[in-house]
Amino acid sequence: MSAAPSPTSAAEGPWTCFDVTIEEYVAHIRLNRPEAYNSMIRDFWNELPVIVRDINDNARARCIVISSTGKHFSAGMDLAVFGGGGSSAGEGGADRFITAEGQRHHVRWLQDCFSCLDQARMPVLVAIQGGCIGGAVDMTSACDIRYATEDAFFCVQEINIGMTADVGTFPRLCKLIPEGWVRELAYTGRRLPAGKAKEIGLVNEVFPTQEALLDHVMATAREIAEKSPLAVTGSKVMINYARDHTIADGLDYIAVWQTGMFAGSHMGEAFKAKAEKRPADFPDLKPLRNAM
CATH class of the missing domain: 1.10.287 (Helix Hairpins)
Incomplete structure (x- = not known):
């Protein structure tokens, strides 16, 4: 195998919401705000596509791994982000239809922040522990392969706060698991535990601890990196x-x-x-x- 790319790259930050390392042809992107359950604040949405596109465009790695820290993978989108493109009620007396058109572009921008994972030239593996909630379901469904700990669970949280998930959950989940399960999760907001997620094909494997999870995911990433x-x-x-x-x-x-x-x-x-x-x-x- 030829020499690995230099570990020093723009992708490695520093960042507010992530730690990034590149070793043995594997880029490891780690959510690093465990004290806030790795909620997706504005910096998250601005940083992730820059990191992924730098790795992708500059061929800095042969495989990408996404993992997280703390009890939960991610609590999903921070509520403050919802205001980024305006509100459906209009702002400052603005025409509500004009506001809605701007909001559509804001949602499309959010969608693109996760589509970069699907569009990356190299596979993206994700290691999920604890809660994978709301926007985190959108994110992980855009990855190539998902692995989880036994305590992990998935929740389409949007229905529980009175909205329809819009950043990628439904277009992608409908390709990953049976439609009946997508509908149950979408309509009820129930938690899908890791064992059932494996049974229906959302995750490839379940592990007893986060350490065992990461060992397996990183080993798989290195195995992929050895291929052409x-x-x-x-x-x-x-x-x-x-x-x-x-x-x-x-x-x-x-x-x-x-x-x-x-x-x-x-x-x-x-x-x-x-x-x-x-x-x-x-x-x-x-x-x-x-x-x-």
Whole structure:
């Protein structure tokens, strides 16, 4: 395996809501406000997409891990953020329809803050302990793979405060778990415990402690980082495309992708490394041209 990228990058902060480290090709983004249950204040929404896009655009890692601190993964969106795009009642006598149009753009901006996880070129793994509430469900549903502790639970909290979840929960959950479960969680605001979340496919595995959880997630991330970055990103692109299109469209797109990006030399290195019982040495993805 070629030398890992420098651990020093813009992604590593300092940040108000996160700690970020990049080691062994794995970027670890950790929510760091346990005293406030890692609620999503304004800084959270401003910082997360900058961190993820820096890692993505500059190819600073081959896999991203998101974890948290304290008793709960996240209590969700801080109520002060709801005022960021105006209120449905209008502000200062403003026309309510004009205000609503501005609010739509504010919601779209919030959605994009999590869509960057889905759109990242590298897989995003998330380790969830305790409560994963409201906006945290939106966030974790945008990740590639979810793991949890036995005490973890998921809650579509929005219905309990008189609103409809709008930052990504429903479009993504409906692709991850049976629709009946989405409807029950959405209509009732009940907690979905980790064991049931695993049973219905929302999380891949459940662990007795946060330490065991993180050990497994980081080991999985390092295993992914040992694979060909081009093959991994191609797999993510194809899985996302298949999720959003018909089977026929997916088959056609993978054929086009392979025509342009099938890397025989990467395959040869994989076979050679296996025969020689050593880690394979794959080239990293290149930084995007629009990256600084």
